[in-house]
Amino acid sequence: MSALTRPWRPQRPRVFLGFTMTPRVTAAFAVAGMILAIGAYASVVRFFRGLGASTNLNDLAPWGLWIGFDVMSGVALAAGGFVIAATVHIFHRERYEPLLRPAILTAFLGYLLVIFGLLYDIGQPWRIWHAIIYWNPHSVLFEVAWCVMTYTTVLALEFAPVVFERLRMPRPQRILRAISIPLIILGITLSTMHQSSLGSMFLIFPEKLSPLWYTPIFPVLFFTSAVAVGLAMVTVESLLSAKFMRRDAHMDLLNTVARATAVVLLIYAVIKVADVTIRGAWTALAPFEWTDLTWLLELGLTVLLPAALLLTPAVRASRGKLLATQALVVIGVIANRVNLAVPSLVAANRGSYFPSWMEFAITLALLTGGVVAFAFAAKHLPVFTGGHDRHEPSPHAVSGSG
């Protein structure tokens, strides 16, 4: 029977994985599918033929895109989870509650992507758990490995109530609620430790990095910029999901988040300038080299400029301008991490490196996987709704007793 002879019925919108397949959504799925397919091909090359066949890494450039972007930047960009959790549940700023679940979800997916990125990057991925049994307390990376493992578990437990809420299982919800505050404090502690320790990883390169960049306070700088980029990412993600999933953007909350971001950026700038001044490293500006240029560009373009913009009411009032400014903060921190982990070290070895197409393809596929997972979770779980009363006694109880 051909389509023409079939009796006409009102067409029900086709639904795929809970998504109504409008042409735009279909196109998005098609693009995502294509990126994932190309990533799958690159993955086969990576795991069956090795890093030499799939990447442009070499003995003079042992770290590349995956370490600089997927891992170093990935961890920083996921800092929103612990920052918002601290704001809401430790400092009792409950009005930021609507930002919490998306931030925890972003952080959890972010850390999963970091771990996936590591599985691609390390030569013996099946031994990724080795730090559990083989200890080296002198190694910063050993500490980072432990923190990432435990914090990913903590994030899973912080997000689990959302899943149990959806599954209508009140008992596990109650158990998780009982341990939620110690869990959040543990999460903040672990985050403080490894966000800063990612900076400490660069302390072993005193002879490789330029005097402007190399500083004993790397951990302080990494932690401060992680807090800034965590706030920026929460804003970017909130504005994007408002645009694409028709959620409330919570502009009133993002307004104060923007001011907080500006304050953290200014603190970061002051620390950087004071550090270089105290170390007497300004003399390194002559002879002027590209590493000095990157240092100045970071400070001017991605720290001071966005800080100034975020302190401008007109920028904070406009969704587009706010999105662009906070995206600039995100780009700045990515550039900072990538620059330190890759070109700076490659230049010290007088090596050369530019990522292969497969390195880009796998990075893009991982990101796409993260976005799809976020959209899927946002569709099927109460991420943007619910959970407003998990930790606070209801006002009735307080007014009743008081």
Next chain:
Amino acid sequence: MSYGFLIDTTKCIGCRGCQVACKQAHDLPADRTGFRPIRTNPPDLTARTWSLIEFHEVTKTRERLVWRFVKRQCMHCLEPACASVCPVAALRKTAEGPVIYDAKRCIGCRYCMTACPFNVPRYQWDSATPLIGKCTMCAERLAEGEQPACAKACLTGAIKFGQREELLAEAHQRIAARPDRYVDHVYGEHEVGGTAVLYLSDVPFAAIGFPAALPLYPLPTKTWAVMSLVPAVAGGTAGLMTFAYLITRRQRGLERQRAARQEPAPVAVTTDDPPADPLEEVQG
């Protein structure tokens, strides 16, 4: 006391006997060699070439161009950066002197490669199960009471193996005996806190490929200065957060009480608040 090498570059004739002996001792496959403007062959250390004679053309005086040959291998630092950064302690400095590698532990993160100030550890890029390759000071031969293969193979006595302290004293004696010949510097005596491999030269070390201006302190001290603070930072953060939680909770409680006293009508308090039962929302 621990073992070390004294490599006198003025005595090396560039025969590459040590390079071949190393390959044989460790059963390492060949790397592709070829004719290149530089005569070092293969051109660089690899995961399968742990010891390499580098050929350097040096303008010794304005009139004289000379060849100098430099044996490159792991320097076996007294406080090695590679071992300090390794998250699984696959690299380890032994009391006897060698920095050894336990391949079974290695996860392949390549932090040792970036951390090494001499750029020694190399990677099996062409393998799907890659490991690090670097000189082990023939630790297994030492255990058998043998010298490292390279030192044993050296025809001219350019490579001398022994106790580092004794070799260091001998190096200074050689400089004192022939101050006209040697540069007054034992490379490796103080670099990055000292290395087990010591070099003598009659031309500036920077001219024969040695990293100039390396710090004279062990690199891991920079890391440990911060890492030793980690437990305090962790405890401090947890304590501070617990304190902040209790303080702000008390503040909130007082605020609510005040609000309740001023505006006792329960309707006014509850309108802004979400429903108490989270399950209600999912269904709704």
